[in-house]
Amino acid sequence: MTFPFPAVLFDLDGTLVDSASDIAEAVNRMLAELGLPRVPEARILGWIGEGAHQLITSALRDAGSTLDADAVYARFMVHYEACLLLDPRLYDGVVDTLQALRDRGVRMAVCTNKPSRFVPPLLAAMGIDGYFEGVVGGDSLAWRKPDPRPLLHLAAQLDVEPARCLMVGDSETDFAAARAAGMPVVLVSYGYPRSFDLHAAGALAVIDRFGELIGLE
Numbered sequence: 001m002t003f004p005f006p007a008v009l010f011d012l013d014g015t016l017v018d019s020a021s022d023i024a025e026a027v028n029r030m031l032a033e034l035g036l037p038r039v040p041e042a043r044i045l046g047w048i049g050e051g052a053h054q055l056i057t058s059a060l061r062d063a064g065s066t067l068d069a070d071a072v073y074a075r076f077m078v079h080y081e082a083c084l085l086l087d088p089r090l091y092d093g094v095v096d097t098l099q100a101l102r103d104r105g106v107r108m109a110v111c112t113n114k115p116s117r118f119v120p121p122l123l124a125a126m127g128i129d130g131y132f133e134g135v136v137g138g139d140s141l142a143w144r145k146p147d148p149r150p151l152l153h154l155a156a157q158l159d160v161e162p163a164r165c166l167m168v169g170d171s172e173t174d175f176a177a178a179r180a181a182g183m184p185v186v187l188v189s190y191g192y193p194r195s196f197d198l199h200a201a202g203a204l205a206v207i208d209r210f211g212e213l214i215g216l217e
């Protein structure tokens with residue numbers, strides 16, 4: 001069995017790992033510390049995908065706070081770290097599929113907007129750190145998704161032409177970054193809810209289960 005792409009770049013939150021409840025708890029601990037009301041997880045999910053700074057900005061704005069995200073960023077990072085491994089879960093089929101891709105000689109990397117220092121410990125806790133030859137976080141470079149450069153950086157690191165790298169993600173941010181990088185994209189439908197219409201985007205495929213990746217032709 002062969003796989004049509006020599007390299008695959010994966011988004012992390014909402015694609016490989018369901019970290020929603022942990023991120024939501026970190027946001028709520030920050031809000032509580034500021035004397036602001038907790039927010040339901042479902043609402044917070046719509047704010048994830050563009051990095052921690054944007055997440056805090058959305059939370060503060062939603063709460064009607066005039067505080068700037070910079071003012072609470074360091075405190076949020078303390079909560080983020082404390083909540084990182086509360087209850088993260090791999091989506092169904094992730095390990096088997098990563099192993100099947102590795103067996104087919106596919107090279108893999110992670111491109112996430114999550115703060116970079118939290119990425120290796122999360123991948124290790126999930127037992128999937130050994131599959132990736134490269135990891136770029138939201139603050140690893142001067143750019144983050146939807147800028148294409150984090151993806152192009154990983155393609156260069158893997159020494160695979162961008163057009164032959166497949167990007168797999170759950171958000172508009174992933175889609176836009178891949179498009180701008182000239183990479184084909186597969187979107188997963190189980191990621192974090194948002195207004196982006198996955199099916200209308202023009203992805204190579206929209207998959208409901210991670211394991212469907214292996215059937216791509």
Ligand SMILES: O=C(O)COP(=O)(O)O
Pocket residue numbers: 011012013014048049050051052055111112113114115171
């Ligand atoms: O932490 C975020 O903002 C999103 O992370 P992701 O890019 O892995 O979805």
Ligand SMILES: [Mg+2]
Pocket residue numbers: 011012013014015049169170171191
């Ligand atoms: Mg994501």
